[in-house]
Amino acid sequence: MALIVQKFGGSSVxxxxxxxxxxxxxxxxxxxxxxVVVVVSAMGDTTDELLDMAAELTxxxxxxxxxxxxxxxxxxxxxxxxxxxxxxxxxxxxxxxxQAGIHTDATYGHASITAMVPExxxxxxxxxxxxxxxxxxxxxxxxxxxxxxRGGSDTTAVALAHALQADVCEIYxxxxxxxxxxxxxxxxxxxxxxxxxxxxLELAAHGAKILHTRAVEFARRYNVPLHVRSSFSDKEGTWxxxxxxxxxxxxxxxxxALNQEAKVEQPIISGIAHDKTQEKITVIGLPxxxxxxxxxxxxxxxxxxxIGMIVQNVGVSEPGRANISFTLPEADARRxxxxxxxxxxxxxxxxxxxxxxxxxxxxxxxGMRSHPxxxxxxxxxxxxxxxxxxxxxxxxxxxxxxxxxxxxxxxLRAVHTAFGLDAVGxxxxxxxxxxx
Amino acid sequence: MALIVQKFGGSSVxxxxxxxxxxxxxxxxxxxxxxVVVVVSAMGDTTDELLDMAAELTxxxxxxxxxxxxxxxxxxxxxxxxxxxxxxxxxxxxxxxxQAGIHTDATYGHASITAMVPExxxxxxxxxxxxxxxxxxxxxxxxxxxxxxRGGSDTTAVALAHALQADVCEIYxxxxxxxxxxxxxxxxxxxxxxxxxxxxLELAAHGAKILHTRAVEFARRYNVPLHVRSSFSDKEGTWxxxxxxxxxxxxxxxxxALNQEAKVEQPIISGIAHDKTQEKITVIGLPxxxxxxxxxxxxxxxxxxxIGMIVQNVGVSEPGRANISFTLPEADARRxxxxxxxxxxxxxxxxxxxxxxxxxxxxxxxGMRSHPxxxxxxxxxxxxxxxxxxxxxxxxxxxxxxxxxxxxxxxLRAVHTAFGLDAVGxxxxxxxxxxx
Numbered sequence: 001m002a003l004i005v006q007k008f009g010g011s012s013v014x015x016x017x018x019x020x021x022x023x024x025x026x027x028x029x030x031x032x033x034x035x036v037v038v039v040v041s042a043m044g045d046t047t048d049e050l051l052d053m054a055a056e057l058t059x060x061x062x063x064x065x066x067x068x069x070x071x072x073x074x075x076x077x078x079x080x081x082x083x084x085x086x087x088x089x090x091x092x093x094x095x096x097x098x099q100a101g102i103h104t105d106a107t108y109g110h111a112s113i114t115a116m117v118p119e120x121x122x123x124x125x126x127x128x129x130x131x132x133x134x135x136x137x138x139x140x141x142x143x144x145x146x147x148x149x150r151g152g153s154d155t156t157a158v159a160l161a162h163a164l165q166a167d168v169c170e171i172y173x174x175x176x177x178x179x180x181x182x183x184x185x186x187x188x189x190x191x192x193x194x195x196x197x198x199x200x201l202e203l204a205a206h207g208a209k210i211l212h213t214r215a216v217e218f219a220r221r222y223n224v225p226l227h228v229r230s231s232f233s234d235k236e237g238t239w240x241x242x243x244x245x246x247x248x249x250x251x252x253x254x255x256x257a258l259n260q261e262a263k264v265e266q267p268i269i270s271g272i273a274h275d276k277t278q279e280k281i282t283v284i285g286l287p288x289x290x291x292x293x294x295x296x297x298x299x300x301x302x303x304x305x306x307i308g309m310i311v312q313n314v315g316v317s318e319p320g321r322a323n324i325s326f327t328l329p330e331a332d333a334r335r336x337x338x339x340x341x342x343x344x345x346x347x348x349x350x351x352x353x354x355x356x357x358x359x360x361x362x363x364x365x366x367g368m369r370s371h372p373x374x375x376x377x378x379x380x381x382x383x384x385x386x387x388x389x390x391x392x393x394x395x396x397x398x399x400x401x402x403x404x405x406x407x408x409x410x411x412l413r414a415v416h417t418a419f420g421l422d423a424v425g426x427x428x429x430x431x432x433x434x435x436x
Numbered sequence: 437m438a439l440i441v442q443k444f445g446g447s448s449v450x451x452x453x454x455x456x457x458x459x460x461x462x463x464x465x466x467x468x469x470x471x472v473v474v475v476v477s478a479m480g481d482t483t484d485e486l487l488d489m490a491a492e493l494t495x496x497x498x499x500x501x502x503x504x505x506x507x508x509x510x511x512x513x514x515x516x517x518x519x520x521x522x523x524x525x526x527x528x529x530x531x532x533x534x535q536a537g538i539h540t541d542a543t544y545g546h547a548s549i550t551a552m553v554p555e556x557x558x559x560x561x562x563x564x565x566x567x568x569x570x571x572x573x574x575x576x577x578x579x580x581x582x583x584x585x586r587g588g589s590d591t592t593a594v595a596l597a598h599a600l601q602a603d604v605c606e607i608y609x610x611x612x613x614x615x616x617x618x619x620x621x622x623x624x625x626x627x628x629x630x631x632x633x634x635x636x637l638e639l640a641a642h643g644a645k646i647l648h649t650r651a652v653e654f655a656r657r658y659n660v661p662l663h664v665r666s667s668f669s670d671k672e673g674t675w676x677x678x679x680x681x682x683x684x685x686x687x688x689x690x691x692x693a694l695n696q697e698a699k700v701e702q703p704i705i706s707g708i709a710h711d712k713t714q715e716k717i718t719v720i721g722l723p724x725x726x727x728x729x730x731x732x733x734x735x736x737x738x739x740x741x742x743i744g745m746i747v748q749n750v751g752v753s754e755p756g757r758a759n760i761s762f763t764l765p766e767a768d769a770r771r772x773x774x775x776x777x778x779x780x781x782x783x784x785x786x787x788x789x790x791x792x793x794x795x796x797x798x799x800x801x802x803g804m805r806s807h808p809x810x811x812x813x814x815x816x817x818x819x820x821x822x823x824x825x826x827x828x829x830x831x832x833x834x835x836x837x838x839x840x841x842x843x844x845x846x847x848l849r850a851v852h853t854a855f856g857l858d859a860v861g862x863x864x865x866x867x868x869x870x871x872x
Contacts, residue, residue: 016492053516056452058523065522065530069515072508079505080489086501087494094501099579143535 002167003125004029007039007135007157011174012231013077014044016084022172022231023084026130030090035125037164038092039135039157040081042073063108067137067147071097074134074153082132092130095120097137098145101163102156104138110149111138116163125164133160151212158215162222169224172231173210177238178203180271180421185409188422192271194239199270199364200226202398206362207275216240269365269374269419274412276405278308279333280358280391282325283340285318285350293324296340296347303339305332309360309393309400321350325391327402330356358390359408362400363415375399381418387411438603439561440465443475443571443593447610448667449513450480452520458608458667459520462566466526471561473600474528475571475593476517478509499544503573503583507533510570510589518568528566531556533573534581538592540574546585547574552599561600569596587648594651598658605660607647608667613674614639614646616707616857621845624858628707630675635706635800636662638834642798643711652676705801705810705855710848712841714744715769716794716826718761719776721754721786729760732776732783739775741768745796745829745836757786761827763838766792794826795844798836799851811835817854823847 006026013019030036050069054061061069078094085092101117124131135153138146148155154171161169178200181189195203197220204211211228219226219240229237286292293312300307308327328336333354340352368374378399382389387410391402403411416422442462449455466472486505490497497505514530521528537553560567571589574582584591590607597605614636617625631639633656640649647664655662655676665673722728729748736743744763764772769790776788804810814835818825823846827838839847852858 016489019493050512053452053512054519057455057516057520060523061519062522062529065515065518068511068530068532069519072511072515075504075508075511076486076489079501079508080493082501083490083497083505084493086498087496093498094504096504096581145532 001033001035003035003037003164005037005039005157005161005164005166005169006172007153007170008041008172008231009153009174010041010044010047010077012172013040013081016080019043019077019081019084020088023081023088023090025172025231026085027088027090030130036130037121037125037160037166038081038130038132039153039160040074040077040132041135041153042070043077043080046073046076064144067108067111068145070147071134071137071145074136078132078134082130085130085132090130091128092132093124094132094134095124096134097156098139098143100131100133100160102138102159104140104146104148106140106142106144106146108146111140111146113138113148113155113159116159118160118163121160122164149214151214154212154215155218158218158222158224158226161224162218167225168227169219170227170229170237171211171215172229174230174232175210176230176233176235177228178208178210178240178271181412181416182208182274185274186272186413186416188413189271189416190421192238193236194241195270196242196366197240198397199366200240202362202364202395203271203273205273206360206364206398206400207273208271211240269363269368269421271364271421272412272415272419273362273364274408275360275362276408277330278327278358278360279330279354279356280325280327280402281333281336281340282323282353282355283347283349284323284353285321286324287348288320288322292347293322296324296349297326299339299343299347300326300328300336303332303335305329305336305339309391309402311391311393327358327360327391357405359403359405359411360400361403361408361411361415362398363419364398366397368394368397368399377418378415381414382411385410385414387414437469437471439471439473439600441473441475441593441597441600441602441605442608443589443606444477444608444667445589445610446477446480446483446513448608449476449517452516455479455513455517455520456524459517459524459526461608461667462521463524463526466566472566473557473561473596473602474517474566474568475589475596476510476513476568477571477589478506479513479516482509482512500580503544503547504581506583507570507573507581510572514568514570518566521566521568526566527564528568529560530568530570531560532570533592534575534579536567536569536596538574538595540576540582540584542576542578542580542582544582547576547582549574549584549591549595552595554596554599557596558600585650587650590648590651591654594654594658594660594662597660598654603661604663605655606663606665606673607651608665609646610666610668611646612666612669612671613664614644614676614707616705617848617852618644618710621710622708622849622852624849625707625852626857628674629672630677631706632678632802633676634833635802636676638798638800638831639707639709641709642796642800642834642836643709644707647676705799705804705857707800707857708848708851708855709798709800710844711796711798712844713766714763714794714796715766715790715792716761716763716838717769717772717776718759718789718791719783719785720759720789721757722760723784724756724758728783729758732760732785733762735775735779735783736762736764736772739768739771741765741772741775745827745838747827747829763794763796763827793841795839795841795847796836797839797844797847797851798834799855800834802833804830804833804835813854814851817850818847821846821850823850 082092082094103115104111121131135156178192179189204213226240310326387407389401518528518530539551540547557567571592614628615625640647662676746762823843825837
């Protein structure tokens with residue numbers, strides 16, 4: 001018997017028929033002899049509908065009010081799911097974030113969890129109940145309701161799994177798991193049976209929308225095994241963990257996930273993420289003097305823009321001047337451009353250029369930096385397809401390149417093939433090979 | 437400066453435009469120099485929509501789950517209203533039942549208030565904020581959310597008004613106040629400027645849907661002055677109170693409401709309530725022996741039916757046998773009939789008869805019983821219109837008669853006229869006369 005935390009997103013509980021289907025799935029897990037704690041998001045578009053109503057009333061909603069408004073959605077889905085479970089023969093009780101003992105700071109809109117005291121959940125499990133917990137929400141010291149921000153329900157699930165010492169945290173979604181590349185762009189991509197936290201983080205941070213980095217970071221810090229899988233099928237999804245699993249997990253965690261540790265010395269290409277929602281801003285003719293770049297980025301940061309990649313070219317076109325390019329989410333670009341324009345005299349640059357027609361491809365895998373053939377193979381593949389690269393950034397386990405937006409899909413498929421990630425048969429699905 | 441509790445029902449906050457209108461109204465009160473605490477129901481049909489979803493999932497929802505489901509509606513309306521108020525320049529904060537310190541027992545679905553500790557509301561008022569409180573909900577000792585049942589938001593408002601020692605509790609609704617009879621049936625009816633708690637209770641209990649008896653009972657027990665008025669106009673509504681108001685209320689409570697005490701020795705016909713949702717069951721040939729009627733009513737009570745009027749005719753058709761007729765809500769009738777049928781052998785009656793085509797007219801006024809001309813006038817008016825009466829019941833301040841359903845409207849108008857309640861000019865609106 002294992003203790004399993006299962007998280008279902010809004011699309012899995014969009015209407016009462018979906019709720020019934022999800023309930024059937026939870027009961028199937030229970031009937032295998034496991035204890036189940038469920039974390040649930042708001043139904044379908046509920047959150048957006050609530051946001052729309054708020055927007056009709058004010059352009060600047062009070063953040064405390066906005067948080068209590070939004071958390072109504074999970075109250076509805078959690079109680080309906082508990083009713084469906086009970087009706088179908090599995091006694092279930094639902095719990096708000098407060099009742100589940102999820103304490104946060106007072107940062108409305110993106111609160112951080114400060115303490116987990118899930119006593120009532122533990123008691124419910126002991127009593128043989130399925131506990132259904134509202135995702136995305138907590139309570140601060142003032143007993144005011146807070147929300148955890150984007151990916152909040154995933155974070156709730158991982159935090160609960162850690163606090164309850166669950167054997168696994170299952171994240172149910174509308175795809176089968178994490179893939180070596182987006183299957184809509186790269187038809188030959190294959191599902192990853194298992195990845196390490198670090199690769200999952202890089203994939204999530206660079207365009208794979210299936211998981212939020214915050215939940216993965218939480219899982220990594222506390223070694224909570226994650227299993228990302230489809231709520232529409234019984235297929236195994238993608239396991240995310242680092243260590244050899246405890247003996248209790250035999251039969252729950254597949255062998256591929258258990259013996260990752262042994263492979264870590266070899267570069268393992270997990271997959272390729274891509275992101276079409278970034279924009280590139282170039283500051284042309286910034287004085288090449290100490291502190292100039294720092295002041296420029298301070299202006300951008302104060303505008304609330306989240307900077308991704310940065311490239312600086314010094315003295316190429318004009319001595320004593322530098323061009324700095326950086327990427328940022330399209331949604332942040334206007335604010336950043338306005339702030340930079342406003343600070344033009346202070347910063348002393350010549351002009352700004354702005355390009356939203358870019359794509360970013362990120363190759364992710366363990367041990368990449370110590371194996372120079374990886375970048376050689378990447379750039380070779382891109383060169384052969386005639387794709388131009390305008391920026392490059394690397395980390396221990398990732399290489400990202402900026403291409404033209406129209407070139408991105410071609411680039412993705414070429415790189416996927418070059419690294420031997422194309423699924424050619426069942427054996428290719430066992431593990432993403434090194435491509436050597 | 438007075439402290440005013442204002443309660444707005446679901447139809448007053450049906451959409452964001454209505455919420456904005458209500459916010460304007462609250463701010464107008466505040467701009468008159470008053471402190472305002474607002475109690476709000478769920479938007480429009482929200483509660484019904486939530487109930488429908490629950491019904492799609494289970495025929496027998498767990499009551500704890502149902503309560504937390506339903507309370508989501510008030511969280512949405514209260515936070516949206518607080519946002520609208522703040523946007524329009526009046527700082528406002530919203531509070532759940534729990535945050536407002538509304539403690540209840542654990543009777544889910546119709547919990548009773550056990551303690552009011554509205555510390556946060558008091559602090560909000562002191563800070564110059566408008567406090568918006570979710571109606572209909574509280575929290576039990578287990579920190580589980582409860583609902584107060586039908587009329588729960590009215591009860592929340594009255595309980596808060598009492599706990600905060602508010603000067604008045606304003607109940608906003610979609611009509612102008614309480615009337616001498618339903619204006620849709622009796623076009624000549626007039627609005628009542630003021631009634632005593634007892635009459636308001638009788639009117640509410642016998643068909644006037646504008647207020648729930650429970651809230652009036654609460655107000656009576658703690659002497660909370662109620663003002664029932666329209667959310668669509670600025671007109672004075674109907675004041676409900678018993679005593680001469682405290683000096684602070686001068687200018688808030690009209691003179692007509694303040695000097696009721698003096699009139700109490702004369703019979704004062706407040707108005708006529710009617711109810712078309714009742715059914716009449718007759719148990720024919722019940723043994724006329726001690727305890728037989730008691731056993732029969734025990735059967736009915738155990739079926740969960742709420743009995744209204746009772747009439748017993750002994751030995752009319754058959755010596756040693758009695759016929760007992762009673763009224764009950766249509767919604768309860770099937771359960772009662774099934775239970776009586778099931779117990780036929782035990783109870784030893786001959787047969788059951790059942791009539792849903794009845795109407796009940798209730799004449800309500802203080803000091804009625806000690807003035808026999810009141811009933812003479814009532815029955816005279818009914819006789820002249822040829823309306824047949826099948827049951828009669830009386831209390832200190834009420835006479836109710838059962839008529840045929842089709843006769844009820846005619847009967848209402850005739851009685852309204854006979855007692856001089858028809859509005860003939862402004863002077864008739866000052867106070868419902870004695871009709872002598």
